[in-house]
Amino acid sequence: MKERLLTGDRATGSTFPIAAYVGTLKNRIERQEDYDTFIFIADYHALTTHFDNVSQIKENSLGLMKTYLSLGLDPEYVTFYRQSRIPQIYRLHVILSMLTKMPELERQPMLKEKLGLGYKLTYGLMGYPILMASDILIMNSDLVPVGKDNEANVEIASDLAIRFNSIYGKVFNIPKGLIGDVVVGLDGQGKSGKSTGGIYFTDDTATVKKKIMSMYTDPNRIHPNDPGKVEGNPVFIYHDYFNTNLEEVADLKERYQKGTVGDVEVKTKLFEAIEEFLKPIRAKRAEIDAKGDQFIIDILEKGEKNAQKVASETEAKILSAMGF
Ligand code: TRP
Numbered sequence: 001m002k003e004r005l006l007t008g009d010r011a012t013g014s015t016f017p018i019a020a021y022v023g024t025l026k027n028r029i030e031r032q033e034d035y036d037t038f039i040f041i042a043d044y045h046a047l048t049t050h051f052d053n054v055s056q057i058k059e060n061s062l063g064l065m066k067t068y069l070s071l072g073l074d075p076e077y078v079t080f081y082r083q084s085r086i087p088q089i090y091r092l093h094v095i096l097s098m099l100t101k102m103p104e105l106e107r108q109p110m111l112k113e114k115l116g117l118g119y120k121l122t123y124g125l126m127g128y129p130i131l132m133a134s135d136i137l138i139m140n141s142d143l144v145p146v147g148k149d150n151e152a153n154v155e156i157a158s159d160l161a162i163r164f165n166s167i168y169g170k171v172f173n174i175p176k177g178l179i180g181d182v183v184v185g186l187d188g189q190g191k192s193g194k195s196t197g198g199i200y201f202t203d204d205t206a207t208v209k210k211k212i213m214s215m216y217t218d219p220n221r222i223h224p225n226d227p228g229k230v231e232g233n234p235v236f237i238y239h240d241y242f243n244t245n246l247e248e249v250a251d252l253k254e255r256y257q258k259g260t261v262g263d264v265e266v267k268t269k270l271f272e273a274i275e276e277f278l279k280p281i282r283a284k285r286a287e288i289d290a291k292g293d294q295f296i297i298d299i300l301e302k303g304e305k306n307a308q309k310v311a312s313e314t315e316a317k318i319l320s321a322m323g324f
Contacts, residue, residue: 013194014063
């Protein structure tokens with residue numbers, strides 16, 4: 001039997017930044033055939049920060065699904081579903097919340113980040129990792145590809161699985177994270193995310209060009225013949241992730257450090273590399289858009305049948321272990 005790979009995305013935007021490719025999308029695309037792959041739209045999870053802004057949830061869910069498919073995630077291998085359609089997740093959330101100690105939630109690094117972005121400290125936001133643990137454990141997941149910013153949440157899920165098993169008897173697998181890098185924004189600040197900015201899979205050529213040409217570089221370099229810094233320079237960070245021409249990148253870095261290449265050339269080369277990366281994805285997206293929303297809903301409904309079956313089997317084990 002194949003091990004299960006599971007991951008999800010909050011429905012807080014209708015499209016992904018290309019940064020998410022580095023964080024988790026690439027890891028799942030490469031492994032979809034080798035694992036029993038479950039990918040879900042975390043639509044209830046979106047409420048942890050967007051409870052007062054739900055009008056976009058449906059559109060966001062469809063948009064994320066279209067991006068998955070245009071990147072090559074394939075319903076033949078992947079069980080796609082909406083979190084809101086799997087009620088066993090919320091019932092497990094109640095149980096796991098009883099086993100979670102407040103300090104575990106208080107020290108989660110993601111909470112600080114979200115509060116820093118101005119989101120309110122609700123009971124739901126505090127419990128974000130418990131909901132995530134419920135997502136992971138109800139499907140008996142083995143491997144969870146996420147970005148570095150979610151690493152601590154996967155650890156909480158493992159801790160809760162171990163705790164539950166030791167109190168009530170073995171029900172859960174102990175999930176492991178598969179951690180990808182978090183990529184900075186185009187200004188070199190924070191992370192590039194669905195709602196925090198970046199280059200998006202759905203950006204057209206003119207938009208990509210505009211965004212790259214106004215990216216931040218080395219702030220201390222004033223003239224093209226000043227030696228510049230490559231480390232921490234957003235333009236080179238993106239080159240390293242998206243330019244497959246390694247010789248070109250090495251050459252640009254060398255000349256940049258010597259002060260023999262201007263920002264415009266470095267950015268133009270990055271623009272060309274990213275366009276190359278986006279071209280096939282855009283073509284696939286156009287095909288998917290032409291099929292209409294019902295095509296997406298059908299894929300979700302089919303996946304939801306499978307996900308509900310797995311979730312109810314796990315729930316039966318949970319209730320039996322607890323003697324309910
Ligand atoms: N926390 C993830 C994010 O930052 C989304 C998510 C919710 C998730 N539940 C999950 C990821 C379970 C992996 C497994 O978007």
